Amino acid sequence: MKHLRHLDRWLPIVCLLLLTVAAPAVPPPNGVAPVDPPPYGFAIDGNLMANTPAANVGDWISDTNAFPGSGGSVLTLAGVPINASRTFHLRDPYNGSDNVFKGGMKWRDNPNIWQWTTNKASSKTDINNALLHLTTDTNGHTWAVVAADRYSVSGDSYIDFEFLQSPLTLTATNTFSSAGTNGGRTSGDLLFSLAFIGGGSTPDFLAYRWQTNGLGGFDYADATAMLSTGRFFMAVNSNTISVPYGAFGVTTYAPNAFAEAAIDLTALLGSFDQCASFGFKTIMVKTKSSSSDTATIEDFITPFQYTLRIGPDAQAGPDQVRCAEGAETTFPLNGAAGSGLSSVASTTWSVLSGSATVDDTNALVTTVHVSSVSATLRLTVVQVNGCTETDDIVLAVQQPPVCSIAGVTNTCPRTTNTFSAPAGMTSYAWSVSGGGSISGAANQQTVKVVASSTCGTNYTLALNFITNVCSAFCSQDVAVIDSGAPVLTCPPNR
Template sequence: MKKSTITKFFDVLSSKIYCCLRPKNTVSKLDFLKFNDGNPINYMSNVWLRCWRQSFVLPLVFMAILLTGYTAEAQSIQGVVPVQTPLLGSGVDGDAFAHTPNGYTNVGDLFDAVHPNGTHGVLDLTTGNLLYPGFTFFLQDPWGGDRQDPTIFTLSNKINDNPSTYTWGAGQNPNKNEIQNAGAHFSYGDPTIQTVVNGVPLVVNGVPVMGDPNDLWVLFAGDRQVTNGSSYIDFEFLQKSLTLTGAVYGAFNPQTGTSPVIGGSGSFESAGTDGGRTIGDILVTIEFVQGGGDANASIRVWTQTSPGVYEYVLHPNSDFLGNIFITQNTSITPVPFDVYGSDPNGTGVGGSYQVNQWAEGAVNLTKVFNAVNNDCFVLSTLFIRTRSSGSSNQSELKDFPGAPIQLKLCRDKTPPVISALPAPTTVECPAVLSFATPTATDNCAVKSLVYVDVTTPGNCAGNYSVTRTWTATDDCGNTAIAAQTINVRDTVAPVITATGTPTNGTLGCNPSADAINAALGTATAMDACGMVTPTFTDSAVTITGCLRSQTRTWNATDACGNAAAPVSRTATWTVDTVAPVITATGTPTNGTLGCSPSESAINAALGTATAMDACGMVTPTFTDSVVTITGCIRSQTRTWNATDACGNAAAPVSRTATWTVDTVAPVITATGTPTNGTLGCNPSADAINAALGTATAMDACGMVTPTFTDSVVTITGCLRSQTRTWNATDACGNAAAPVSRTTTWTVDTVA
């Protein structure tokens, strides 16, 4: 027994004697937290007082506890760790298997060979799989005699050095520093299991110490290659991440919960800001001193010892009564994995540990980290390694069986709180949805606040709802969700726009079917919430005489049943293929005017015309020819033409006016025999008539026949005379100058 333990023994003994003499009501009662902060002797005194009241047997038990030696380094503290997994708690008993040895028949352990699938262990011995992935980690350092170890420290690295200055690579270590297998299992306390220390159920102030579901425990174990010499295995628990750089990893192994490092070299990266760590980080060391005896466990806490200076400070294990266990194997231990090439069964599967070749332990991390009232405590990394000595801060780091294990184990179970979001709202489609942006708070720290939008379709494309769900996650993975829903509705009808050629739909005459269709046109429909294609119907063609009309009406309904106001276009046209008929009239009807008519008479003779058309009024137009002159005869023709609105041309109709232009009188020429008209005596009547003569009339415009009159015979004695006078008037009434011939003769029959 160490000196400190002996001193404490006498302190306890004197305390017990004193307490036995004190009245009952003067004994102070210390709770568990005060015990942790105080002295184990005070704790034993209180327990002694209660036990003195109850029996005289238990003082011997507490003497045994004292003899276990809660010194700065715990030696072989065995017992039952009150954890939820493995089931029934875990025995730190120098035996890796549940239900053994005696005294642990109803306690779990690392392995369970009694029940199928390892019910009361952490490993399924049937399949080799971990029963609690994410909480159990098994590191295996490749070993093969003289082969290179892929993960050793390559420089003179110390425990107090900044981890970011550590370097690593392949190499070999002295066999006393060689570690092949190490593991850790994390579990919370089980309130149905009582803590047992060295075979004695732990009681504080008369109250059994049960597992606390808020306490995070770690069960750990590690081995050494040889049992002679001193070996030191560190289990470093860091609140911030520590990772390797330059490592080549093998495939993730579900049977170990890790990815093995198979090559590479490099350094370490630490997120710790206090000299590469975080104040309060814990270093638990298993110490095999001088190759034999009980394994020790020491606990160091990362502490700022002066401004800017940090180091691991050793804490007495008496600070952690009931919260730390440690022991080594006391008998040959077969295990289901390789142990430095040992093969006790000759099967190539499994190995066997010699006595004192491995150690196991447990630490209540919540209590050791003093995180009972720190809901924001996070355990980020576990780093397992060996070093050259235990007590010296100058001891060199040697071997590590694998990359630092990333844990992210949290005490915080309180989810974040997301600020209130608006109640569901309804907006008209289309809409730019405007969601509120909440804030998130957490009792520790919010890591992220993200959202996911989920659209729920409605009965049509324009009716739907979008729910934005916000998820706030804190640094420990606790989540809170809050959602806001916006309902989108389509209640506005489309708007139809129709166009055609020509714009007014009036086509003219005799259009083609394509032209009519173009005039009826096409239409588009605009809808705020989606594409809508209008449909149309054409009315029957309406016939009014030669006029035709047809109407095309479009309708459109969007996907949500909103009907647009109908839009129509009407095409109108004329069907006319028959030419007009011209009728011309004039005065006189035959157009023959006579002589020297006036202009108005000529125009009246040329006449007027009308045109008859089945499809509408048509006014004929005329052209007059130039006046044709043929001697005194004049003629002029007026020709009418008419074309209806559809371009049908009437047969031309003409009228011709004829007239005479004559203002010169005829000239009469009379002749007779004899020329002078003197007949002589007693001419005959014929001779008289011949003498009176005949006459002709010459007229420039036509034949004129003169007429004559004979005067009575003038008798003067025997002389006789008679005058014949001719007159002639042409067709235009121009009278010729009268022309006469007088004949003279003698009537003398008397001798």
């Protein structure tokens, strides 16, 4: 009895521990991402088809004959993107003859030490299709909708979508090349992991952010807790679903073979720093068998390059060079302003250097008149919350070149003469009219002209050339005359 005296004190704690260990993971929420396109939102419900199980909700594919409704789609029944600038369908070989990671590669490693080979991925980490759709909501927030599949539904597996701010490419020497300067990535890179856990039957979703690790290096830190309610959704297929475009040689997915998620990237990035702006350049899809720090990566799809800017942003446009138009030269301004968590409050053009007058200093699209050799303008974008972004543009005025033709002004019939234009031009175009013809190339600095056989049939040689953005035209008249004195030759017997 002595040993049982305090059993009632410890029993609730023991039961709580047992419940904690045995409790299943809470699946992330499914739902409808409030975006357009597709029309009427994007259903994250574990299937590909719009208007099912609920009508009038968008999804990856629409088949109104089978599932009537107004919900739109982003892929055709054949899996072809309707808008290839915002929707991507990536396919990967499966069950052998596939590009996979060499053994021992880790998901947190510097990508520059990754190696790849041609082999077969494990069944539970073998992917055939990956989908990505980039869209917006009514607040101007950018959303990423991602999906992928796996060959076997047995066992835990993870499908990662990495959004990288520096280019990552595959090399011909079976390695990867990353331009990221912070441990092979760039501080602020994102990784989203679609997870099949609990033996492969339970969905999970994890978000990571690349940042300093406090030890002088960089590492992925778990950022899942930064996902706001209603700003992300995730689901896997709990039953057999249709795959109209085909997957792993069939047109259906077994339960727990397909996962999808939607993430409000603007809200997530704004939770780290509401004034920060991010420019992603590469998207990498890969798989691993667990989320542990030492988990090896297995299958992958060749990284693809895509430019995506998120957060407060000012874009003044590329630098311009125009040919002088007189006392002042007119340049078009085509600025752009990106909103972050808050909307744009104001946009302003200002002149940093040179002499220039802007028609409307508050309009993104306007005109500026430059009266100096060059001018530098700045576009300032201010958000409602005070976040400020700037971008500069340099406008250069080029003086037109002087056109001249060096060569004879009169010639004898049937004579070939060479004419020259000023050196160093971008392009040349010669032409001739009248009693002459060009012999050889007519697009070089020099040209050869053959005079006609008849005296008095003069010709005009014309030249057009371009140097950078300026062009010039000139011509030269050439008289065809027989100016040589006649020579009389008598026969020897005369």
